[in-house]
Amino acid sequence: MKSRKFWVNSLVHVILAVLGGIWILPIVFAVLTSFRAESGAEKTYIIPKAFTLANYQRLFTIETGGLNYARWFGNTVVVAIFSCVLSAFFILCVSFALSRMRFRMRQPFMNVALILGMFPGFMSMIAVYYILKGFGFLETGATSLVALVLVYSGGAGLGFYVTKGFFDTIPKSLDEAAFLDGCTKWQVFTKVTLPLSMPIAVYTLITSFMAPFTDYIFARVILGQNRDYYTIAIGLWTMLEQEFIEQYYTRFFAGCILISIPIAILFLLTQRFYTDSMSGAVKG
Amino acid sequence: MNKDISKTPPTVVGERFFTVEAFKYGDNITRLSALVFGLGNLLRGQAVRFALYIAAELGYIIYMAFFGVQAIANLGTLGTLTQSSVFDEAQGIYVTMPGDNSMLILLYGVVSILITLGFLCVMASSVRSAYVAQKALERNRKPDDFSTDAKSLLDTNLYKLLMAWPVTGILVFTVVPLVFMILIAFTNYDKNHQVPGNLFTWVGLENFKAMFSFGSTGLGSTFFPVLAWTLIWAVFATFSNYILGMILAIIINRNGTRLKSFWRFVFVLSIALPAFVSLLTMRTIFANSGPFNTLLMQLGIIKNPVVWWGDPTRAKIMIIIVNIWIGIPYTMLTTTGILQNIPAELYEAATVDGASPAVTFFKITLPYMMFIMTPYLITAFTGNINNFNVIYLLTGGGPESLDYYYAGKTDLLVTWLYKLTITNKDYNLGSVIGILVFVLMAVTSLIAYRQTGSYKNEEEFQK
Structure with a gap:
């Protein structure tokens, strides 16, 4: 009985982790891209090669x-x-x-x-x-x-x-x-x-x-x-x-x-x- | 019949019939106040009231004489003189001769009719006011002077003061435009009859017939599929969010789950992005060469990019999934509180009786939640019928289809309405869609709201 409970709990946490990942990843992507140093639209990779604050600064330069x-x-x-x-x-x-x-x-x-x-x-x-x-x-x-x-x-x-x-x-x-x-x-x-x-x-x-x-x-x-x-x-x-x-x-x-x-x-x-x-x- | 008795007003008269009563039991001066506004007030020593009433009446007469009568008369034809080019001998060029502008004629006509309705209300109010003054004198009391009237605006008549501006706003920005657009549904104001170059005119129910008929001129082959998708979308979007959100809340709430607030935070984080930002982000993520395809290709799951938004069926599924992504955290927030309020005895009793988690869910949790959240579900459902943002910002209604009349495969009625009016300038068809959406909403909400207690017992709740 106890081991069954353990397995159910583990399963629930695994599911939650996967779902959490799905919910977090798009936000992570948005944040990462906002700091991406390389310009241009879509890339063949997801994690930027270099990071910069310039994207934020340039929003406020005319x-x-x-x-x-x-x-x-x-x-x-x-x-x-x-x-x-x-x-x-x-x-x-x-x-x-x-x-x-x-x-x-x-x-x-x-x-x-x-x-x-x-x-x-x-x-x-x-x-x-x-x-x-x-x-x-x-x-x-x-x-x-x-x-x-x-x-x-x-x-x-x-x-x-x-x-x-x-x-x-x-x-x-x-x-x-x-x-x-x-x-x-x-x-x-x-x-x-x-x-x-x-x-x-x-x-x-x-x-x-x-x-x-x-x-x-x-x-x-x-x-x-x-x-x-x-x-x-x-x-x-x-x-x-x-x-x-x-x-x-x-x-x-x-x-x-x-x-x-x-x-x-x-x-x-x-x-x-x-x-x-x-x-x-x-x-x- | 005894004259004196007939002159005595009934003791209890519904306010609704006060004007009728004033006419029935008022003296001739009171009745004449319907012709000369404020007459009764003038003769009974309420000069300022008289001035206000007569100013309103004169203003209306002047407006109608110079403008209003013509404006209403023009409504019959919506203009007869088409704009034309005339060769000007003296200058040697073609000169555009202005014609009638059907759109403005319709707008002015609607405004004039509304002003006339307002005038009738003032007329009724004039008779009532004269009658009140008459009764005051009959009881040997002085009718209220102007300063008393003005003071009553802050007290017994406060609602007039409070409602005046909001109602004006509603009239100008909601009622007039809506009446105007509803009338457009009965005209041929489409892209071939654009003002000021062309006139448009009344066509009766033609647009409605076209909407429901098939064949080369009919729009039924667009309307019915779009309607079907709208309903499918509304049902799926509402219930997927509701059920899955609830399950998520239950999973997080259950006893064995650790780090409850951490998990809640993870899911609530996506609420921090405004909906339009999440939608635009999702659109780019699932673009053909967007990060999701990139990720799948790097993992070696697919060789070539999958077209997420370009394929009708896939786009529809994606829209529902993205909507789940956006909506579940909200449902989770709302349901968490309610879940914690379900009496624990119910669950204990179920456990004692040996009920499985599934049985507990279907026999206790779900009925309880349904009971509390029905109004929420109705609002969500009607909101989804009109969910412009999700469709427009994700796919723009695309993929476009040649089978449809200026609609894409994922267009809802509202986004089709947007395309028909804003992009395509088929105002008459857009307006027909608007009316049909209204019918859809009205039927759904009437059936549903009539069932809820808060609708039936509004007064009971107030102590």
């Missing part, structure tokens, strides 16, 4: 006619900051109204939101594109970034589910106590609900902040051809195009690793805030 990673990063950060503030504001407002107030259009609004959510997200992109073009947003690169902020945050009010669910868990007796003390609903929102909702507010902020870093299609449609105004996702995609792949292959991986670090940190934060918020607003 070359004429080249691709400007630092600039893309800046664009993405700016877009992300504005769109996350707007989105979070929209989501918190809608969630509070839906969770704490009863009004005529409440149920119709929630039903419409459910229906709108079932259409493919970018089905309406063509119309959005022409609306933004009509307002003159797509004339220059800088305003097209503004347009991108609007695209990311414009419909954000529909993403109220998680936050509303959280507000629903805050006991109504707290609100009632505040009303007795003479608070208006606005004061309840800002002084009772919001302070109790910090984890979910931060969660909302970070998830909307991360969206522009990982979105590919909306940026592709809105940002057009001017490479100076790309965001990081389409920029990295560009590095793999025929025209650039030979020259930028190693820098592509360097760029990927570099962008992964902040996103990984943010992801870990969202997990923490998500777990915190799921454990309820008012403890014990």
Whole structure:
């Protein structure tokens, strides 16, 4: 009996090791290639012959006619900051109204939101594109970034589910106590609900902040051809195009690793805030 | 019938019918407020309200007179004047004469109709407001003045203040574009009818017929295979991630496994790469002369590079495998917590009864997990139907196929929609696909969500 257990355990560990290898190797490959000194795309070997930091440095040096990673990063950060503030504001407002107030259009609004959510997200992109073009947003690169902020945050009010669910868990007796003390609903929102909702507010902020870093299609449609105004996702995609792949292959991986670090940190934060918020607003 | 009784409003009236009630029991001034907005407010001493209402009404009338009526009338034909080249005798060259722009006509028409709907809402609100003022006077109370109204925005009417901006955003960036695109499905706005050079017009259900019919003009020979692959993909992607992720979590959680947090870390590490980075990395790894083929050749397993993305069947399998690679760590994270919450007594009882690990899994773990994670599975399933990134960044829908209409063998409905609209400019077909995806999503989610408790008992949960 004991030896059988030993064999099962050994087998499990061997399987885990093999699987772990499969999960780790692509990352190892990406990291190794990002430090590879030899330029060019695919090689007949995997482990680089020499290592260098130059790939990382060159991401931040401006070359004429080249691709400007630092600039893309800046664009993405700016877009992300504005769109996350707007989105979070929209989501918190809608969630509070839906969770704490009863009004005529409440149920119709929630039903419409459910229906709108079932259409493919970018089905309406063509119309959005022409609306933004009509307002003159797509004339220059800088305003097209503004347009991108609007695209990311414009419909954000529909993403109220998680936050509303959280507000629903805050006991109504707290609100009632505040009303007795003479608070208006606005004061309840800002002084009772919001302070109790910090984890979910931060969660909302970070998830909307991360969206522009990982979105590919909306940026592709809105940002057009001017490479100076790309965001990081389409920029990295560009590095793999025929025209650039030979020259930028190693820098592509360097760029990927570099962008992964902040996103990984943010992801870990969202997990923490998500777990915190799921454990309820008012403890014990 | 006694007049006095008929004038007394019912005691309990649903808010929904408040406008109807106002019409029924209001006096003539209240009723006239439907024609002259805010009239009731003006006569009852609410001047600012009157000013706001009348400004809205005048604004609408001016808009309709100069623009709106024409915009809605144009919807019937979507433009009649084609852009043309006219020979200019004086300059001796051909000059382009601007024609109608069907796309803008449709857009302005949709906007004008929405503005008219908004106008009707304001009209109803004007009648209600007059009625409220009337009732206040009947009870010898002064109707609220403007500062009271403004203050109520922070209190009983706070929802108006909170919802105003988000709803505006939703209207402009979601509703208007969506209505516009749905209408496009009933026109012939394809690559042969591009604005501003050409006009497009209504064609009824032609596009839907084309989508479902076979033969030289039909798209059925593309649509049905793509639909089939979309469903196969969604089922495999959802359940492979779910089941394998759960098994992985169980293996790591089981008592005999050492270094639990180390193994978790190993698998969670891949989450650190954003999905698009992992996808692009995977695409290069399995490229024809990419590192995976290199490795296999160095080990002597294969002689010539294997084409991973170029062969339809192999590409499909690879997509599902890569998706497993990306998805399992997420499932593992979510399931670990739930697994630890399964009551240990259940397992002890099973061991006492001599149940084998397989039986324990199928009789205890799986049913328990299914119970908790059904909503998660539904979200994952609908998310996979619309999983643009995995397909587009891995294969771009390829390998291309001559049997299909601008679709590759691994295209999902959504990536085909992308190609039809962005690359190919067949907006009408793209729009039809969008509507069909909606139907698919709606059917799936309705069947599924209706079963969950959180949908049925929303109010019960609130204390």
